[in-house]
Amino acid sequence: MSELADLDRRVTECRRCPRLVAWREEVARVKRAAFADWDYWGRPVPGFGPADASIGIVGLAPAAHGANRTGRMFTGDRSGDVLYAALHAVGLASQPTAVSSADGLTLYGVRITAPVKCAPPANKPTPDERDNCRPWLAAELALLAPTLRVIVVLGAFGWQALLPVLSAAGWHVPTPRPKFGHGVRVSLDGPAPLHLVGCYHVSQQNTFTGKLTPAMVEDVLTTAKGLAGRA
Numbered sequence: 001m002s003e004l005a006d007l008d009r010r011v012t013e014c015r016r017c018p019r020l021v022a023w024r025e026e027v028a029r030v031k032r033a034a035f036a037d038w039d040y041w042g043r044p045v046p047g048f049g050p051a052d053a054s055i056g057i058v059g060l061a062p063a064a065h066g067a068n069r070t071g072r073m074f075t076g077d078r079s080g081d082v083l084y085a086a087l088h089a090v091g092l093a094s095q096p097t098a099v100s101s102a103d104g105l106t107l108y109g110v111r112i113t114a115p116v117k118c119a120p121p122a123n124k125p126t127p128d129e130r131d132n133c134r135p136w137l138a139a140e141l142a143l144l145a146p147t148l149r150v151i152v153v154l155g156a157f158g159w160q161a162l163l164p165v166l167s168a169a170g171w172h173v174p175t176p177r178p179k180f181g182h183g184v185r186v187s188l189d190g191p192a193p194l195h196l197v198g199c200y201h202v203s204q205q206n207t208f209t210g211k212l213t214p215a216m217v218e219d220v221l222t223t224a225k226g227l228a229g230r231a
Contacts, residue, residue, distance in 0.1 A: 004143050008046035011117055011136050017129045027064045027119060028107040041071035044118050047140055048073045048099070049111030054228040055092070056144060056151040057083075058137075059118035059200060061125055068119035072101040073112045074127035074202075082202040083112075083154075086217040090107055090225060111148075115138055115161035123203075130161050138165045145169070145191050150228045152220060155201030156180040166194070183220065185227075195227045 015021050028042025045062040061173045065078025074080035075098040087093035087110065088158075094106040116125040116133045141148070153159045159180035167173040171190030178186045184198035199212075205228040206212040225231050 002051055004047075004051040004140070007136075007139055007143065011046040012043045014044045014117065014136070015135075016132045017118065019121055020116075020125070021128055023121050024064075024119045027068055032065045035065060035069055038069055040045075040069045042068060043071070045071060045073055045114070047111055047113035047116070048075075049107040050109065051111075051143065052147045053107075053109055053111035053144060054147050054149045054230060055110045055224050056141070056148055057110060057112045057154065058151055058162050059112070059113050059114045059154045060157045061123065062119045063123070064119045070100050072098070073114065074098060075101065075103075075105075078204045078207070079202045080117075082207050082212075082214060082217060086214055089214075089218050090221045092221060092225065092230075109228070111140075111144060113137065115158055115220055131155075134161070134165060137161070138169060141165060141169060148194065149192065150195045150197060152197050152199055152224050153180070154199050155203075158201075159196075159198060163195075166190070182216070183215045185223070193224055195224075197224055197227070 025042050028040035045067045063077045066080060067073050067075055070076040074083050080098045084093055084098045085096040088096035092108050092110050098105050115137050116130055117136055153162055163173050163177050171188040171194055181196050182198055182200045186196040188194045197220055198207050
């Protein structure tokens with residue numbers, strides 16, 4: 001078993017945050033009526049994508065009836081519909097849809113992860129839960145570091161959670177820390193040159209209101225491809 005596969009396995013066994021454990025398991029037991037015939041995952045959700053990815057995508061946390069149901073990041077919910085369609089449109093995914101962990105979807109040079117691995121109530125992890133989960137993200141990025149050149153960060157929560165992890169891992173994060181914004185680009189020196197690119201989160205709130213459009217997501221991903229030398 002590879003180091004990353006072993007890390008992913010250990011992530012799925014974590015029970016560090018009592019509130020999140022209780023919530024994810026309650027959701028998996030009660031279910032949503034539309035998914036009554038599903039056997040919910042109901043555990044922490046590991047990252048998804050190859051161990052030699054040059055592009056990372058960092059979100060927030062699994063959705064209660066998306067990744068918490070399917071066991072794969074951004075799979076089975078409206079946010080994933082937008083993200084994977086955009087990844088496919090720019091040549092970074094084998095198909096535009098993600099409905100289950102067994103649907104055959106493959107990512108090309110991209111690894112998707114989150115700073116919080118369990119579905120939180122109201123999609124709002126606490127600072128303590130974020131910090132409890134930080135070692136998992138740190139370990140994942142350490143394993144990806146040899147090939148990782150770009151990280152697309154979906155939303156301010158992911159941005160704020162990621163910067164301390166990168167700083168602790170040896171990347172030189174400017175002081176004051178750069179602020180999140182859609183399209184913001186920051187270049188960091190460290191174990192290897194690393195580019196951060198901000199993108200509004202692909203949440204229903206953002207996509208339904210038009211704050212974030214599919215074209216905007218595709219533009220960010222095209223920028224990431226260029227910075228990673230995959231254009």
